[in-house]
Amino acid sequence: MLTLAKQVAAALKRRESAVMVTVVNARGVDSGVKLGAKLLISADGLNHGSLGSEDLDRAACEQAADAIEEGEPRLKQYLPDGTLAPRRSRTYVQLLFEPLLPPDRLLVIGAGHIAVPLHEIGTILGFEVIVVDDRADFATRERFPHADEVLCIPFGTVPAQVAIDRTTYLVLVTRAHEHDEAVLKRVADSPAPYIGMIGSKRRVITVYRRLLEEGVTPEQLARVYAPVGLAINARTPQEIAVAVMAEIVSVKRQGKGNHSALRELPRSLQTVAGAARPPVSLPEF
């Protein structure tokens, strides 16, 4: 069982998806099917272990892709031949399908005073946390003891150095708007489900104006949550971190959080975006 546990731990470290299938109940079945028997099905089709019957192994493999897609643990009842058991069947094998998915990532760009509580709350919420800054004395392990990675790299290299996928929640909390711009224009078309950027309305509008001039589209800006966080009148860095992480939870769980972000581009920016364009409204909350 150690081998199997190691394989699971390693797959999760490599951020691979897999499904762990376990026999959790068996009634009226007198084959080699035993309680606790396991089959690990990797996304690449390489499997480890067995449920004790080839038919069940095959049936479980057929379900694997759906289980990963659903993303939630499911219990299913089978007959020993691998077909689904009818309701109230006296003979059945219960299989627990547990999708093993890599944890969501929180990518904190900027290692200043808000990044510290952000990385702490992110860790509590189960995110894999990565912190980025270009200053070696800020991007340190001592400052971010809970982070999975602390990277000291130029801001402009973020999308090249850190893979941004649809499980990456990105927060821009750099010390200057030119750094926000450098990252934002490179991640505006990324599959990240959340891009938040700190700053007063004025700073946000300054950043948006420059990006529109550089060719970023209003539609791309429409995805950005800026000013960042839910509207809870947060003042201290810790409170701001709570507002941001609550916003991320709300986006992730499709909640109804009241966002602070701009709801539409100010008139002055709509002309920058091109007078011929219809006015673009910002994120649909």
Place this chain on the structure above:
Amino acid sequence: MRTVYDDVVERLEQEECLAVATVIQARGSTPQKVGAKLLVHEDGRTQGTIGGGCVEAEVWKEATAALRAGASRIVEVDLNDDVMGDVCGGTLTVFIDIWQPEATPAHDPNENRS
């Protein structure tokens, strides 16, 4: 990022058994959902949670018994019997899986390609 499986590996490498209790069915208004896990070590220490104190006390008792017996088992926990009052109602079905350092026939880690 540590996962349950890192803990499992760590225990098994120490030549210890480990009970992994997983909620497999939840009916009624239960505090935890399917897939929630509680780890019980040989020395009785726990990690994770599958809900309220009363549920956990019962599952812990079953898990330590399962560890002694060296065999996985299923436990039904009736939350309506909760002496703490009627905060929760419903039933939880919990699978207590015993992970052992040595491979047993049921857990033969033979590899096969589908």
